[in-house]
Amino acid sequence: MLAMIALCILPLFGANDTKQEDMSISDLACSLKATLEYDPLVHAGTITKEGRSVRFAMDVPYVLLDWTIVKEVPAPYESATSLQIKEEFARTVQEFFEIKSQISSRYLVKAIVIDPGHGGKDPGAIGEFEDFKLQEKDVNLSIALRLADLLRLRYPEKTIVLTRSSDIYPTLEERVEKANKIELEETEAIIYVSIHANASFNKNTKGFEVWYLNPNYRRTVVDERTAKEKGEDIAPIINIMLEEEFTTESIILAQKVYQRMDRIIGDRSPARGIRAEEWFVVRNAKMPSILIEVGFVTNKAEALLLSQAGYLRQIADAIYNGVCDFIEHFEQ
Ligand SMILES: [Zn+2]
Numbered sequence: 001m002l003a004m005i006a007l008c009i010l011p012l013f014g015a016n017d018t019k020q021e022d023m024s025i026s027d028l029a030c031s032l033k034a035t036l037e038y039d040p041l042v043h044a045g046t047i048t049k050e051g052r053s054v055r056f057a058m059d060v061p062y063v064l065l066d067w068t069i070v071k072e073v074p075a076p077y078e079s080a081t082s083l084q085i086k087e088e089f090a091r092t093v094q095e096f097f098e099i100k101s102q103i104s105s106r107y108l109v110k111a112i113v114i115d116p117g118h119g120g121k122d123p124g125a126i127g128e129f130e131d132f133k134l135q136e137k138d139v140n141l142s143i144a145l146r147l148a149d150l151l152r153l154r155y156p157e158k159t160i161v162l163t164r165s166s167d168i169y170p171t172l173e174e175r176v177e178k179a180n181k182i183e184l185e186e187t188e189a190i191i192y193v194s195i196h197a198n199a200s201f202n203k204n205t206k207g208f209e210v211w212y213l214n215p216n217y218r219r220t221v222v223d224e225r226t227a228k229e230k231g232e233d234i235a236p237i238i239n240i241m242l243e244e245e246f247t248t249e250s251i252i253l254a255q256k257v258y259q260r261m262d263r264i265i266g267d268r269s270p271a272r273g274i275r276a277e278e279w280f281v282v283r284n285a286k287m288p289s290i291l292i293e294v295g296f297v298t299n300k301a302e303a304l305l306l307s308q309a310g311y312l313r314q315i316a317d318a319i320y321n322g323v324c325d326f327i328e329h330f331e332q
Pocket of ligand 1: 117118124125136196
């Protein structure tokens with residue numbers, strides 16, 4: 001996403017009632033001392049000020065205030081040099097930032113769902129060597145349990161949920177159900193962290209990866225109630241705006257965890273990249289979601305590391321730090 005803080009050129013509309021020319025959206029952001037982000041690829045952007053936001057899109061006659069309130073405005077349009085807006089658009093944005101918000105405008109992470117992959121009858125990936133054997137399900141669970149303990153200590157006010165806390169096998173539906181049944185206020189969010197270990201036919205392959213939900217995956221993030229309240233026509237627009245936000249947050253969560261892991265285990269396990277996929281466990285979940293492949297159980301050196309409690313603790317610590325970094329960013 002392209003971020004910029006515009007240079008001030010024009011004053012904002014004055015109190016006089018003379019006919020005003022249309023203005024560029026960057027001039028508006030500037031006069032409000034707000035930050036403007038605009039992504040020319042999707043023709044949508046966000047004006048942000050003091051943690052509050054106005055989401056807009058080219059040729060769309062609505063803005064989304066603080067990711068919750070939809071307001072009708074004259075649609076921004078493209079001119080040769082900039083995105084132009086009508087006075088009414090500018091006024092709506094100005095008033096929104098001026099008037100104290102009636103709703104609690106800060107987003108809070110209400111819950112963190114930790115999903116240790118596989119379990120019970122499903123061992124996941126298996127590393128078998130002459131002198132020892134390692135099952136993915138045990139690696140995942142060990143990391144997840146410590147991660148949950150650390151997060152519970154740090155955030156006693158948040159709900160920390162494990163999709164399993166022993167060697168049992170919940171189905172995919174049961175795992176997602178656990179996340180989806182957490183009740184949320186409009187400004188609360190859930191983070192979903194799935195923990196896995198990798199396997200390869202190539203015994204030399206090793207390293208860790210962090211995956212996030214593919215941005216092309218079209219999710220329905222606006223619930224039926226919103227659709228009914230706002231009308232069938234608006235729902236898809238809000239949907240696209242929100243969806244993009246959740247994808248962005250997933251990428252940021254992935255980056256934070258990836259950076260921390262690289263710092264802590266990168267000397268022993270190569271960082272293989274941040275990746276995007278569509279198979280994700282939490283397809284229908286309205287939440288920033290990642291999946292971590294902590295290493296390859298099929299590589300003997302890495303399998304040895306992954307069978308050491310101390311190494312698994314380091315991985316848990318790294319994920320924990322990444323999640324904390326994300327929460328700090330999200331709740332700021
Ligand atoms: Zn797995």
